[in-house]
Amino acid sequence: MTSNPIKLGIVGVGKIVRDQHLPAVAKNGDYQFTAAASRHGKVDGIPNYPGIEAMLAAEPGLEAVSLCMPPQFRYDAARAALEAKKHVFLEKPPGATVSEVEHLKALAEKNGVSLFASWHSRYAPAVEAARAFLASARLTSAAINWKEDVRRWHPNQEWIWEPGGFGVFDPGINALSIATHILPPMFITSAVLDFPENRAAPVAAHVAFRTSNGLPVTMELDWLQTGPQSWDILAETDKGKMVLSGGGAKLAIDGKIVHDEPEAEYPMLYKRFAEIVRAGTSDVDLAPLQHVADAFMLGKRNVVEAFFD
């Protein structure tokens, strides 16, 4: 174990990297940002490569990589990095199938490096407070409402509508990453997925879960929400009604705000990644992805109006 900065490369320089990864890494002394690889994007002031293979070949000193390309292309890059004995940070979702991420986990172990399946929403500021509240109360039901405007948050992102791009489950998996962290274990009992007639991924989903102790949890995902956006988890308990809103930023109990602070999700993610690298462990919880797979398997498909960006 060393406390020297971890030499980090980032692969797939798009919107999320510019908005979140670069500022988080820049402010974190645990890292030395060493190189970037991307087909289109470039980062100023460091070497840039057209792809991960070129970066790995030219930068033997790299110790870790963050993989931020669309999930359909993440496995090959992760495999190349793990086989080159680099620690790997996977943006969410960690892959296009559950099985491929299970393989990556085994591969990380075999190569003695760390794998981090990151779920940024789990690090939203009020999530731990919500978890503590629910651990102290008796839950009777919960509802997940995640309603946003895809045109605003994912303008012209074609990959997200392709098979493996998850559609409305791309934001929905953020909700699930929080729900699986704060609620009891649960499983899907029914689901309806709305597919636009011209798209291969759903634009809305209506999902019913049951917790392992028999309580109902509903999830409503909608990608055509204009006006106010909702990223809320509500829970009815014997200690009052909990509302975790703003994607995990704000917590209220019976209408009284008990937790509200600015988000720092990506800084927390990079803090966590450095922790597991230094500790020689991995952090790969696939429950959110498993629920998405189960929703697609069990869900009834409903064809709705065509979607155009």
Next chain:
Amino acid sequence: MTSNPIKLGIVGVGKIVRDQHLPAVAKNGDYQFTAAASRHGKVDGIPNYPGIEAMLAAEPGLEAVSLCMPPQFRYDAARAALEAKKHVFLEKPPGATVSEVEHLKALAEKNGVSLFASWHSRYAPAVEAARAFLASARLTSAAINWKEDVRRWHPNQEWIWEPGGFGVFDPGINALSIATHILPPMFITSAVLDFPENRAAPVAAHVAFRTSNGLPVTMELDWLQTGPQSWDILAETDKGKMVLSGGGAKLAIDGKIVHDEPEAEYPMLYKRFAEIVRAGTSDVDLAPLQHVADAFMLGKRNVVEAFFD
């Protein structure tokens, strides 16, 4: 540990129970067939109940249950049985979602009883010989071809076309239960699922896998195959071309039949179940179900001609 016969109840008395479970149990001295529960079916000579709750209440001496109702209804019955501290045999597929079976596994452990997620095709006569052959050879590619006539094998089984009924993956999961036993670990890279315009489950599927060491495996599932039926797994190796046909019954290498004997899948399943009950262990491999969930998540949906029985 006792070697007294295990007092067994069977729930969901339909075609598979009459054709397979009852004859297998009758011939196996490890079991005392004690009761049956079913909404419609009845078994002569033993007490019959309308459902598992009534059976569990009236038969406190029961030690184990086999659950053979459609997968959409299996979780509640399994939960009731496990909480009553009965060992549980799950017909395939073990549930309608991966997550629910993970919960059952935890529940079995908590209650100190055995859970068996049975995959009958894994016990087809030539499967172990195929596995041994592939372990001794260098694989270059494999192909799974599972083509049968749904009207012949599942006449008017409406549940199989409902969400959670799996459609053509109901037989396809048999193929996967063999493939995941004899081939290297693999994951899906692309899939196309053909849904009849009037049904909620696919009638055909075209799936591409890659093994963890990079080899291609294809899977073709078709439920409209009339004439000769195909339940074959083919593998190209440095020691010749392997053909495992007849759903695992017959093995040929370069055209020469090396293994061909009558099937005894369900007798083997009940032998295995008695083994794990006596040993106090569980046997729950979810890889076949995981691949189906992944296929639904990653797969492109294609709408095809309506299906009528």
